[in-house]
Every structure is written in structure tokens, then in C-alpha cells.
Amino acid sequence: NAGVTQTPKFRVLKTGQSMTLLCAQDMNHEYMYWYRQDPGMGLRLIHYSVGEGTTAKGEVPDGYNVSRLKKQNFLLGLESAAPSQTSVYFCASGVSNSPLHFGNGTRLTVT
Amino acid sequence: AQSVTQLGSHVSVSEGALVLLRCNYSSSVPPYLFWYVQYPNQGLQLLLKYTTGATLVKGINGFEAEFKKSETSFHLTKPSAHMSDAAEYFCAVTDWGGKLIFGQGTELSVKP
Numbered sequence A: 001n002a003g004v005t006q007t008p009k010f011r012v013l014k015t016g017q018s019m020t021l022l023c024a025q026d027m028n029h030e031y032m033y034w035y036r037q038d039p040g041m042g043l044r045l046i047h048y049s050v051g052e053g054t055t056a057k058g059e060v061p062d063g064y065n066v067s068r069l070k071k072q073n074f075l076l077g078l079e080s081a082a083p084s085q086t087s088v089y090f091c092a093s094g095v096s097n098s099p100l101h102f103g104n105g106t107r108l109t110v111t
Numbered sequence B: 001a002q003s004v005t006q007l008g009s010h011v012s013v014s015e016g017a018l019v020l021l022r023c024n025y026s027s028s029v030p031p032y033l034f035w036y037v038q039y040p041n042q043g044l045q046l047l048l049k050y051t052t053g054a055t056l057v058k059g060i061n062g063f064e065a066e067f068k069k070s071e072t073s074f075h076l077t078k079p080s081a082h083m084s085d086a087a088e089y090f091c092a093v094t095d096w097g098g099k100l101i102f103g104q105g106t107e108l109s110v111k112p
Helices: none
Strands: A004-007 A010-013 A019-025 A031-038 A042-049 A065-067 A073-078 A087-094 A106-110 B003-007 B010-014 B019-026 B032-038 B044-050 B056-058 B064-068 B073-078 B087-094 B100-102 B106-111
Touching: A004 A087, A019 A031, A019 A087, A019 A106, A031 A073, A042 A065, A042 A073, A042 B100, A073 A087, B003 B087, B003 B100, B010 B019, B019 B032, B019 B087, B019 B106, B032 B064, B032 B073, B044 B056, B044 B064, B044 B073, B073 B087
Parallel strands: A010 A106, B010 B106
Antiparallel strands: A004 A019, A019 A073, A031 A042, A031 A087, A065 A073, A087 A106, B003 B019, B019 B073, B032 B044, B032 B087, B056 B064, B064 B073, B087 B100, B087 B106
């Protein structure tokens, strides 16, 4: 009964390095989302996907790329990490206009 | 474009007192509205949701919220606060396009 699984849980990067965050869901959900959470700013939508092979920009997409090659996976990539991308990243999945299921987050620090 | 405003980044109440967390939304189409709760170092959990029908929605842990279209509000209430209610609360809105937008969050403290 895994739900939404995010890997890794923690990561420290140096400025300019790249990395990929993986989100996997086992509920056959069509919709998947990536958010970042920063103090005092709530959760801001980075990118989202309404189905396999589709992606769309959210509120703060710059500096990130995503891919949804398989329905169960949604990858978030940082090509060249910057200190401003230090944050907690949450993945979520769901069906249209229904509550989302959230992962437990990835804490990323960029030095 | 959708937006959500939560009034008050921090609310403090005494145990047993009324909890009122405010949320106003802006949406160009009839919205679906949600309240989520986040405990420290955890992900978000759904408290309650409004989609259609009855405007007073009851959720888990004794919380409820009322959808008021004329005021574009969806305030969260609980008659009597408990220490275990201390957490951060997020209001969120979605339209038909699948994009779920969150407010800035309100941290609730409960004093003994």
C-alpha cells in the first residue's frame, strides 16, 4: 500500500550540479504534480501532468524540467542547480478535481 | 487565473477555544475547494473538500468549512481546539483544468 513514493528523501547539491527527483504512484492516477514548499510561501506548483506523455507549466517552472513517460512515474529534473532551488519538494497524484495524495517530500539543499 | 489568499500566517488559540482559519479564493469558473493539514516533517493530508452540493462541509477531526460564493470564501472552523490540532493548514482551489493552487498556509498554535 505504497501510495506516492518520492526518492531521494534528502539531497545536497553544489551549485551547477544536476539531479532528478523521482515520484512513483501505484494508484493508477492520471494527474501528477510537483510542488515546492518554502517558508511563508505555501506550496507553489512547478509542473504538472494530466496524463502519460503530457506535461504543463505551473506557477514557478523556470529552472526545472519534467517528464511523464510512464503513467506511474513523474520525474523532476534540475539541470543546473542554484541556491534559490533549496526547498522541500512534494509530489502528488490524483484524479480530476479530487483530493490529491502526497508523498513525504524531498529536502534539497543547494550550496 | 486562480489564486488563494489565507488571511493570517499564524493563528494562536487557547485549548477549547474556537478555531477560525480564513481563506478567500479567486476563480473564473466554479471552483473545487480543499483544506489540507500538514504536521511537522510530513506531507499534506486532506481535511475536507467542497465540490458541489451542500455548502457546509464536514471533515475529519471535527473541522468544517462553509463555501460562500457571494464572499468567495471557504473559511475553516472547529468549535473547540485541541492541542493535537497544532499544525499548518493550507487552503487550495482547482478548476476544470486540473491545476491545484495552494494558499500561503496558516500555522495554528494551541496554548494549554
